[in-house]
Amino acid sequence: MKFAAHQAYLHTRVSAMATRLFQPGTLALLAERRVEELAAEYDLxxxxxxxxxxxxRSRAVEQALINTLLAELRVLIRPMDAPERTLILDWGRHYALANLKTLIRGKLHDLDRKVIASNLYELPHDLRLPMQDSLFQAENVLELLRQLEGGPYSFIARQARVVFERQQEPFALEAAIDQRYLTGLVxxxxxxxxQECPCLRRLIGALLDRIDILWLLRFRFAYQLSSSVTFFQLVPSVRRLHRERLLALVNLDSFAAVLAALPPPFEALLAGSHDHMEVQRRLNAYVRGEALDVIHKGQTGVARAMAYxxxxxxxxxxxxxxxxxxxLELPAQVIKVAIETSGARCHPSQRQAA
Amino acid sequence: MLRPTPMKHVRLLVIDEDLPRASLTLAELASFHADERSPEEEGFAGQPSVAYRDIWRQASSRLEKITRLIPLPPDRQPPRPRVIPEEELTATNNWLGSLWETCSLYEEEFRAIDDEERLIREQQSALSNFEGLGIDLGMLRSKTRFLDFYVGLVPYANVRQLEGAVGLADHLLFQYMVTGDDAHVVIVGPSGDKASQLESVLRSAGFRALPIPPELDHEPQVMRAELARRRDETASRREALRQRLRDWSADLIERLASSREVLWLAEPLVRLDTAIRGAGPLARLAGWVPATAVAPLEARLRQTLSLPFDLSSRDPRPDERPLVPTIATRSRLLAPFALLVQQYGIPRYGEIDPTPLFAASFLLMFGTMFGDVGQGAVIAGLAWYFRHTLGRFYLFGVLAGLSSIAFGFVFGSVFGFEHWLPALWMPPLHDPLLMLSLALGWGVFFIAMACLLATYNRLVVGNWAGALFGHHGLVNLIFYLALAWGGYNVSQGQGFGTGPLALVILSLGALAWHGWGHLEAPRSEKILVVFIETLETIVGYISNTLSFLRVAAFSLNHAALALAIFTLAEMMGPVGHGLTLILGNVFMIVLEGGIVLIQVLRLEFYEGFARYFAGDGHAFSPLRLGPAPERGTAP
Incomplete structure (x- = not known):
């Protein structure tokens, strides 16, 4: 009875909130409006x-929009039980990880503390890094990671520290953080x-498939990493790009060969893509389609909430x-590309693309 | 004692230059609780001491890290007040920064020793494992012409992914043991151009090589001894490092203590930072001060500030009452009861402090339900004996025990024996019906008092409607007393009575009318809601009053339990008899005493606090000077 009641509440909440989602063409209409009009409509x-x-100002807008998203997240988790809450909060913690990466970059490059502080997101207490103030005061990356290792982020922090101690490379460090974050979601x-798993697997699978394809193409062909190292950085998906398939794909030696060898529907979806930007745009659309499908047909509240x-x-x-x-007074064409490729701003794939 | 300490809202305008001295004075007097709201006056916007705060935070963080390695003796004396200029704070911060640089090297050395010791432990584990393999392990020690071998540890979470990754470099991974978060693995593959690729993967995976010693081939016991010797050596090295750290830090202790004092003295300004707003050379800060402390504060500011200032004070406005801090009960006797009240919440400013009432009614009910001279003495004696462990809470045990003793005399019970002492009144089992009637009477009194307090608490904040018609307000009280009056009439065989009935109908009608007017819903829904609420009011008050029957029930239960223990003891021989009496009394003290405690707290919290105590106030937490642990306590 309790389960049915909280599911009903969650479904109703998600359905009500889903009316806020942009319809096809909404962004095109918004693009024609003045900034002041957008600000008035979205409380900016x-x-x-x-x-x-x-x-x-740009940062303040981003923070305001993140606040909106996280406020909705916190509304949605209210009726959830512990595992559901953990999943949704862990998903939302990519903003905390973005803060962690900002802190690490700041310490690595010895940036001014005001600069570091101005680049940190303000997050609600259950989504922020534990002891963020103390991490901010850490004198170097190693000290920061050791402090983090003592808390709930130990799963991420330990691997990051081990990698940092051996490699001292920002790329390896951030890759380790992202990998652990995604492994945690799985x-x-x-x-x-x-009965709840198919929807969740579909959703998490779509996220992981997208990230795996983007990372694989980037690590192998942009960063020229070996197939072994590339594979090690990937997180096998719970859906299409599972472990064996990734093992086969990382061994291929050209961008086109990888795209051609992808399983359906990615083979057709990405056919004719010549660059990462295009791949990213199409994969964003794919994830959107999957999430919309979960919202419309999903049977479990937590999966629909996450899709939302x-x-x-x-x-x-x-x-x-x-x-x-x-x-920034950018040309309309550049803004259009930015909109099409914008996924989660702080998501691992976005950050590394940036 | 029940009324809150009157508070004033003060606003202090000082010249920027005098701000550090003003903050020190406020901290010195420990009577200023900062108000962090934005000022109502226009023009005060900036926070003038942001840079100072940032430096202080960094310095405090550094000091905290340093004192983990170099402990400082506790200093409970507040430092002599003096202003810490930003330059001095910066110099302290820089010195602590350079000190931490050296300290962190020591810390790393300690970590390296820990890691080495952990590696030796892993090798000891691996040794036992290798012995059973029955292969020539000498072959695994180094690379051969055709094969590469890697033996070592890798975080367990990375094994599966690493297995796939080394497979891509034509190598195989075998996991042969798991210890903690680490897995012991052997990686084997052909020598050649993929070795560098593999090295890179191994680094990413956090692989740590475990050297295979030559002795392993033929003399494991030699190796075992060698590993034990190396562990002893790491312990000696750790001790030597500790000594080196002690020697190095001996001359630094004094300066570190001075730095700590500098940070304590600088802290008031940092703590006030969120309450300070600046406008040009003027700084404004606001807060709450006990009314009696305003004049001494002004006098002290006149003594300490060199530049002109303005201190104005006013009574809290009605809309500000939820923001005004409440000063906690200061009585030593009531302190443990105040702790229990705080578990429920802090009284809102203006509300009656429930602590004295809670203490009195708690002791009365506990004594009634667990009245026994001997058992009460045991409780009081144990609480006294363990007073150092229990801290301030020991008084709670002593008072509960004394209450039990007092009611033990009333009931004439000593360790359950009712013939050792003459009862000042009577043993509970002599007239159970009277006990139950008295408990009901106590319940009616308790609930009526709670309703009166609820009414008063709303009146003092100007909530007239709530005082009259709100939950447990005046109309509710009239209804309840009329119901109790009618109930009493019925128990006397006189019927409910016209007077009580008229009062019940009128009060319920008034509540229904008020509820109806405040509902925004269709008529049918209004009828349903008002009907249910009225029914809930009637059922609620009846059931809540019946709840107090437990006071008599436990008193009877206590006597009945003693009777059962005596009956059991009578069935035993002399030794068994004594043992049963002792164990029976222990059982009663531990189990029944615990249950009575819970039941009394339940009555207090649910039937009392829930009616009149919002518990959403703020504790008075004045700015203080000196060591951190003293902060947050009442002045």
Whole structure:
């Protein structure tokens, strides 16, 4: 009875919230409106009206949109039980990991503390890094990771420290953090009962398939990493790009060969793509399609909630790209590309692309 | 004692230059609780001491890290007040920074020794494992012409992925043991151009090589001794390092203590940072001060500040009451009860502090339900004996025990024996019906008092409607007393009575009318909701009153349990008799005492606090000077 009640509440919540999602063509209409109109509609006036420089205003807009997303996340987790809550909160923690990477970069490059602070997202207490103030005061990366190792992020921090001690490479360090984050998401869905799993596996699988393809192409052909190292950095998907398939794909030696060898539907979806940007655009659309399908046909509240959050994040970040482009007075064509490739702003694949 | 300490809202305007001295004075007097709201006056916007705060935070973080390695003696004395200029704070921070650089090297050395010791432990584990393999392990020690061997540890979470990755480099991975978070693995593959590829993967996977010693081929016991010797050696090295650290830090202790004092003295300004707003050379800070402390504060500021300042104070406005901090009960006797009240919440400013009432009614009910001279003395004696362990809470045990003793005299019970002492009144089992009637009467009194307190608490914040018609307000009280009056009439065989009935109908009608007016719903829904709420009011008050029957029930239960123990003891021989009495009394003290404690707390929290105590206030937490542990306590 309790299960049925909380599922009903969650389904109703998600259905009500889903009306906020952008319809096809919404972004095109928004692109024709003035920034002031967008600000008024999305409650960004305070962020945009300030007398700060463009960069700071852009940051304030991003923070405001993230606040909106995370406020909705916290509404959705209210009726959830422990495993559901853990999954959704862990998903939302990619913003905390973005802060962690900012702190690491700041320490690595010995940046001014004000610069580091201005690049940290303000997050609600259950999504922020544990002891963030203490991490901020750490004198170097190793000290920071050791502090983090003592808390709930030990799974991520330990691997990051081990990698950093051996390699001292920012890339390896951030890759290790992202890999552990995604592995954690896969682990989060294991406690769910059989009937809830298909939707969740489909959703997490779509996320992982997208990231695996993007990383594989980037690591192998942009960074020229060996097949072994590339494979080690990937996270086998729970859906199409599973372990054996990844082992076969990383051994291929050209961008086109990898695209041709991808399983359906990616083979057809990505056919004719010549660069990462195009692949990313098409994969974003694929993930959106999968998430919309879960929202419309999904049977479990947590999967629908997660699908909603993924889509809402895409929308809000596309809106951010649009406003940022306007603030920076970029050409319309550049803004259009930015919107199409904007996924989760802080998501691993985005950060490394940046 | 029940009324809150009157508070004033103060606003202090000082010249920027005098701000550090003002913050020190406020901390010195320990009577200023910062108000962090934005000022109502226009023009005060900036936070003038942001840079100072950042330096302080970094320095504090450094000091904390350093004192993990170099412990400082505790200093409970507040330092002599003096202003810490930003330059001095910066110099302290820089010195602590350079000190931490050296300290962190020591820390790394300690970690290296720990890692080495862990590796030796892993080797000891591996040794036992290798012995059973029955292969020539000498072959695994180094690379051969055709084969590469890697023997070592890798985080267990990485094994599966690493297996695939080394497979791509034509190598095989065997996992032969798991210890903690690590897996012991052997990786084998052909020598050649893929070796560098493999090295890179192994680095990413956090692989740590475990050297295979030559002795392993033929003399494992030699190797075992060697590993034990190496572990002893790491222990000696650790001790030597500790000594080196002690020697090095001996001359630094004094300066470190001075740095700690500098940070303590700088802290008030940092703590006030969120409450300070600046406008040009003027700084404004606001807060809450006990009314009696305003004049001494002004006098002290006149003594310490060299530049002009303005201190104004006013009573809290009604809309500010939820923000005004409440000063906790200071009575030593009531302190443990205050702790229990705080588990429920802090009284809102203006609300009656429930601590004295809670203490009195708790002791009364506990004594009634567990009245026994001997057992009470045991509880009080144990609480006294363990007073150092229990801290301030020991008084709670002593008072509960004394209450039990007092009621033990009333009931004439000593360790369950009711003939050792003459009862000042009577043993509970002599007239159970009277006990139950008294418990009901106590319940009616308790609930009526709670309703009165709820009404008062709402009146003091100007909530007239709530005081009259709210939950457990005045109309509820009239209904409840009329119901109790009618109930009493029925128990006397006189019927419910016209007067009580009229009052019940009128009060319920008033509540229904008020509820109806505040509902925004279709008529049918309004009827349903008002009907259910009215029914809930009637059922609620009846069941809540019946709840108090437990006071008598446990008192009877206590006597009945003693009777059962005596009956069991009578069935035993002399030794068994004594043992049963002792164990029976232990059982009663531990189990029954525990249950009575829970039941009394339940009555207090649920039937009392839930009616009149919002518990959403803020504790008075004044700015203080000196060591951190003293902060947050009442002045």
């Amino acid at each position: 006036t305070a962020a945009l009206e300030s007398q700060l420089p463009v960069k700071a 682990r989060d869905i294991s406690p769910f009962p059989e 959050l993924i889509l809402r994040e895409q929308d809000l970040m596309a809106l951010f790209s649009l406003i940022q482009g306007r603030l």
